[in-house]
Amino acid sequence: MAEKIRKENDRLIVPDNPIIPFIQGDGTGPDIWNASVRVFDAAVEKAYKGSRKIEWKEVLAGEKAYKETGNWLPDETLDSFREYLVGIKGPLTTPVGGGFRSLNVTLRQVLDLYVCLRPVKYYPGIPSPVKKPELVDMVVFRENTEDVYAGFESPAGDEKTLKIINFFKNELGWSIREDSGIGIKPISSFGTKRLVRAAIKYAIENNRKSVTLVHKGNIMKYTEGAFRNWGYELAKEEFGDKIVTWDDIPDGNIPEGKILIKDAIADAFLQQILTRASDFDVIATMNLNGDYMSDALAAQVGGIGIAPGANINFDTGYAIFEATHGTAPKYAGKDMVNPSSVILSGKMMFEYMGWREAAELIEKGITRAIEAKKVTYDFARLMEGSTKVATSEFADQIISHM
Numbered sequence: 001m002a003e004k005i006r007k008e009n010d011r012l013i014v015p016d017n018p019i020i021p022f023i024q025g026d027g028t029g030p031d032i033w034n035a036s037v038r039v040f041d042a043a044v045e046k047a048y049k050g051s052r053k054i055e056w057k058e059v060l061a062g063e064k065a066y067k068e069t070g071n072w073l074p075d076e077t078l079d080s081f082r083e084y085l086v087g088i089k090g091p092l093t094t095p096v097g098g099g100f101r102s103l104n105v106t107l108r109q110v111l112d113l114y115v116c117l118r119p120v121k122y123y124p125g126i127p128s129p130v131k132k133p134e135l136v137d138m139v140v141f142r143e144n145t146e147d148v149y150a151g152f153e154s155p156a157g158d159e160k161t162l163k164i165i166n167f168f169k170n171e172l173g174w175s176i177r178e179d180s181g182i183g184i185k186p187i188s189s190f191g192t193k194r195l196v197r198a199a200i201k202y203a204i205e206n207n208r209k210s211v212t213l214v215h216k217g218n219i220m221k222y223t224e225g226a227f228r229n230w231g232y233e234l235a236k237e238e239f240g241d242k243i244v245t246w247d248d249i250p251d252g253n254i255p256e257g258k259i260l261i262k263d264a265i266a267d268a269f270l271q272q273i274l275t276r277a278s279d280f281d282v283i284a285t286m287n288l289n290g291d292y293m294s295d296a297l298a299a300q301v302g303g304i305g306i307a308p309g310a311n312i313n314f315d316t317g318y319a320i321f322e323a324t325h326g327t328a329p330k331y332a333g334k335d336m337v338n339p340s341s342v343i344l345s346g347k348m349m350f351e352y353m354g355w356r357e358a359a360e361l362i363e364k365g366i367t368r369a370i371e372a373k374k375v376t377y378d379f380a381r382l383m384e385g386s387t388k389v390a391t392s393e394f395a396d397q398i399i400s401h402m
């Protein structure tokens, strides 16, 4: 009988037949989901020979939800993610310059999924715009609930905006043009510390070399600069015996077994990931920086067709796995795009659930499918000697190579 995943005494309890809610997503979401779910089921079947099986439960969000219920994000969907703890989703469309708020961001905020975890690594054979893509092996911890994504925004000319501008002028002496739109960027000590804590814990548990705090703290001193300062403070207070900073090692030699905590200013960081990628390992950063960086890093290892991710609250256990990319609407319904980002997000989900064998089969299937050079359009257009296959066919390739 299918059962719920739950968290007890800090441990995730995963039954053999867990119910997992999924959102298909907008645009190319259904193409990708239909391919991915076959890979997930095949990996579980091959790994556990029927002793484990997932019961998938579709929940609605986005265009499909609006068509069927008149609501973009029905309460039942949020309730399901709460009830079943672990879920997976396709991309959802967000209108630009007006309209409703991002449903993706809303899910993260309502469930307080404070870590956006995005590993970036190279799979041999994938075409890349850089000379040594194999040097990229980074894991991005992006703060997922604060920053300009918090949703405190007000349009130009609005009564509320003018009130804010007048308040700033009268109370603080800050001069802001009257025809400005206003956005607020909250960065808290609490939000920073729980994110950096998760990043350092991950680095320790996974034998990583360093954690880099990426910020634009020279300009935004009390938000991004504070993120950097709180990050170092947390590292020293909670992990003092396991970490070092450059200040602790004037000779530049990192003692065996210690993790280096360092920081980088975001613009310099973005050029250094291209020029010396091996200097970076685990990255902890704020919401907007993390959003930009995830796509930039994905491009370095072959594009966002192969960039997985997860939104996690490590305290409650709530987790929603999703690709880094969006709905890629021009390819919707064409059975054309790369399903790897969602498939690798599923691999992360299996790892989170402790289903290591299924995760390993997915990794093996993807690695070998790429080596066989029968790939979707995004890889095929740059990969010499390759054959272009559809989304569904690439899923078949992965399954046959497991």
Ligand SMILES: NC(=O)C1=CN([C@@H]2O[C@H](COP(=O)(O)OP(=O)(O)OC[C@H]3O[C@@H](n4cnc5c(N)ncnc54)[C@H](OP(=O)(O)O)[C@@H]3O)[C@@H](O)[C@H]2O)C=CC1
Residues within 6 Å of the ligand: 090, 091, 092, 093, 094, 095, 104, 303, 304, 305, 322, 323, 324, 325, 326, 327, 328, 329, 337, 338, 339, 341, 378
């Ligand atoms: N978490 C989420 O649900 C996210 C949702 N979005 C939303 O998605 C919508 C579209 O956003 P947009 O900025 O166009 O970004 P997208 O990530 O949807 O697409 C940009 C480009 O990336 C490439 N791409 C994306 N997905 C794939 C894939 N699976 N396989 C191969 N290539 C892929 C395509 O490149 P090419 O043209 O070179 O073929 C595509 O044109 C917006 O409404 C946005 O808000 C965006 C990001 C995340």
Ligand SMILES: O=C(O)CCC(=O)C(=O)O
Residues within 6 Å of the ligand: 092, 093, 094, 102, 103, 104, 105, 291, 294, 324, 326
């Ligand atoms: O919510 C959206 O539409 C975009 C989100 C996004 O780009 C991301 O999380 O990487």
Ligand SMILES: [Mg+2]
Residues within 6 Å of the ligand: 291, 292, 294, 295, 324
């Ligand atoms: Mg993004």
